[in-house]
Amino acid sequence: MQARLSSATDLTGFRNEARELLAHQVPPDQVHWETQQAVDTDLFAGPAQGSDQVRTSKGIPRAATAIVPASFLRLCEVVVLHSDPQRFSLLYRLLWRLVHEPTLRNDPIDPDMLLAQQMAQAVRRDLHKMKAFLRFRQVPDDERPGEVLHVAWFEPAHHIVEAVAPWFARRFAGMHWAILTPERSVRWDGEKLAFGPGGSRDDAPPADAGEDLWLTYYRSIFNPARLNLPQMRKEMPRQYWDNLPESKLIGELAAEANERSAAMIEQPAQAPQRRIPRPVADDPVVTLKQDGIHSLADLKAATMRCRECPIGELATQSVNGEGRLHAPLMLVGEQPGDQEDLQGHPFIGPAGKLLDRALEAVGVPRDAVFVSNAVKHFKFELRGKRRIHKSPTQREAAACLHWLEDEIVLVKPKALVALGATAARSLMGHAVAVTAERGKWLERADGLKVLVTLHPSALLRLQDADREEGFAAFVADLKKARAFLDKHA
Incomplete structure (x- = not known):
């Protein structure tokens, strides 16, 4: 049987389809999940429209509604954002097993549950990286003559644009901005979010004057004594370097680190500033x-x-x-x-x-x-x-x-x-x-x-x-x- 979802992150559609499949006792190995890429649909505007209902035999009786832990629902909300094409199959298989194998919820080393949790962790990591490594650049705003639009290019590993966009709207509520990714784009006009199709790196703006100021600041705060390249590559993988203006300075600053550290050590020690009460005069x-x-x-x-x-x-x-x-x-x-x-x-x-x-x-x-x-x-x-x-x-x-x-x-x-x-x-x-x-x-x-x-x-x-x-x-x-x-x- 085929279960079709309206988009790659159609959680509402997945819940509806999974509920029907489970009610008609359709086992996981008999279901094939298909998604079609959303173009202009806002994921969080409401329930997905147009999801085809699963085809089931009329003679099969419906089972009672399944009750699953709330933690599984929260897990689904994150796992559906993963890029693995088998994520919906995994979630439905877990749902089926939670209903038919009640002991699963207490099994900390179940392979399916561990895989789902690893997917969720990867999505959370991708959300964090997008918040940390996204850089805006200024371009003229075609819709508001004389004003500027802040545009950023990012390449997420998973389908996280709709999930992370509200955070950027709260964080940069006072400016107009747009974020471009290969599969999805989002724009904030100061009042509402508008989602659209993805773009390409060529659509991203070139460096602006603010970027030079940022590089000057980054160079001034760089501490060579605390440089740890392996740890830096772990926290800031190379896949993000092309989108970070400061990445062009990393090689230069790393090459100078030993010399600058030695110069810092040779400088005389500075007396610490202490808060010492001022003496009061006798008069x-x-x-x-x-x-x-x-x-x-x-x-x-x-x-x-x-x-x-x-x-x-x-x-x-x-x-x-x-x-x-x-x-x-x-x-x-x-x-x-x-x-x-x-x-x-x-x-x-x-x-x-x-x-x-x-x-x-x-x-x-x-x-x-x-x-x-x-x-x-x-x-x-x-x-x-x-x-x-x-x-x-x-x-x-x-x-x-x-x-x-x-x-x-x-x-x-x-x-x-x-x-x-x-x-x-x-x-x-x-x-x-x-x-x-x-x-x-x-x-x-x-x-x-x-x-x-x-x-x-x-x-x-x-x-x-x-x-x-x-x-x-x-x-x-x-x-x-x-x-x-x-x-x-």
């Missing part, structure tokens, strides 16, 4: 002048572009202090949290709400103090989609110290409140045992008083039974700050 005003800061706005702009430690490269933005200038009291925490990083304001997350509650309990309005952090960027660790707070290291806090000192000089507070160990270390210049020193006034080298207490986030980590007691102790510490505030109001 805070001197630090301010070294940073070139004249206002809080200048400080914000400077911290936004700061890369003296790795935190600034990953944070959304810097989060500087807020409040009124010359506030008698300046509260300093550790670093901004997730919400602070997103919105750009200090102490607006859960810890900030607890701080507001404590200030309200002691009768201090939030706008009567200046609130800031020792570190100006949010350090975090990704866990799934969540950004989990991670404490800054001493080096990272030291890198941010001069920004904190600049802020203190600009605000000119009468006293400081250190919320937590990181803030206490930054303000005092040495480690402070917060548990032992909490509620005490310490004095900095410049004469400023520093009240040490816990960070509000430490209270959030307490059990419910201990949280109220811890909050009461925190309020008691802030009452000492309130007494100082009343004295210097």
